[in-house]
Amino acid sequence: MTLLDQDGVRVTVDGPVATVTLCRAEKRNAQTFATWRALAAAGRALPGTVRVAVLTAEGPSFSAGLDRRAFTPDGLPGEPSFAELARLDDASLDEVIAGYQEAFTWWRRNDIVTVASVRGHAIGAGFQLALACDLRVCADDVEFAMRETSLGLVPDLGGTSPLVALVxxxxxxxxxxTGRSVRAEEADRVGLANLVVPAADLESATADLVAALLAPPRDAVVETKALLRSAVDADPDAQRAAERAAQARRLRDLLGTED
Structure with a gap:
């Protein structure tokens, strides 16, 4: 079932699996503000039956980042230019950027596990989109790079936190x-990639991971994901208490007893 197909984003749902595909292959899946609105809409539209969401892309590149037209004086057609954004007051500019960030934030919610299937270039916003997902399966031709600083900007699409957590x-x-490229061997070594496979095997390797993620009971995975996400910043005593509470919920659910 096709759930959404607009602005370079196509979302299909097959039972418990949603596939979000970037489909501007002729532009190396360069992203626009409209792409971000479509990605945010995709997150809102997913039915509650979805357990795993796969993020993939058509063509040889995952995403070459933000469409270069955004950096020209005129900006993207029908969208505010960077110069126009810079003239906004602080509150208005903050609201605009928060709206863009929505495309990158829903991937970490606890009720689904998200997998980025990445080949070729994942640059700037493309790198941050791959980082937005819980897991990354990478082809051996992958090239990650965070180029925002070379443009005088910062990575502002939610990528800083997962990047620091991973590496x-x-x-x-x-x-x-430095904005340098991080290729497959290094991505695997430093933890950016959960798995690196030959490019020809990327689709099948992603499918194998999805099948493994669907094997355990859904509620056990949801509870475990929530625990692992909280573990980074939680006080150890609070984290152990959260583990006890989660386990109590699982035991009662499995045994069919009342609270």
Missing amino acids: GYARALEMCA
Whole structure:
């Protein structure tokens, strides 16, 4: 079932699996503000039966980042230019950027597990979109890079937190400040990639991971994801209490007893 097909984003649902596809292959899946609105709409439209969402892309590149027209004086057609955005007051500009960020935030919600299936370029906004997902299966031709600083900007689409969590502060700073490319072997070694496979095997490897994620009972995965997400910042005593509460809910659910 096709749930959405607009502005370079197509969403299909097959039982418990949703597939979100970037489909501007002729532009290396460069993103526009309209792309971000469509991605945000995709998150809102997913039915409650979906357990796993796969993010993929048509063509040889996952996403080359923000459409270069955004950086021209006229900006993207029908959209505010960067110059117009810069003239907004603080509250208005904050609201605009928050709206863009919505495309990158729903992927971490606890009721689904999200998997980015990444080949070729994942640059800037493309890198941040891959980082938005819980897991990343990468082809051996992958190339990650955070190029925002070379443009005088910062990565502002939710990518800083997962990047630091995955590779650590010092390595994240070095990657962002230099804008250098991170290729498959390094991505695998430093934890950006959960799995690296030959490009020809990317689709089948992603499907195998999805099948494994669907094997356990849904509520156990949901509770575990919530625990792992809270573990980074939680006080150890609070985290253990959360584990106890979650386990109590699972035991009662499995045994059919009342609270």
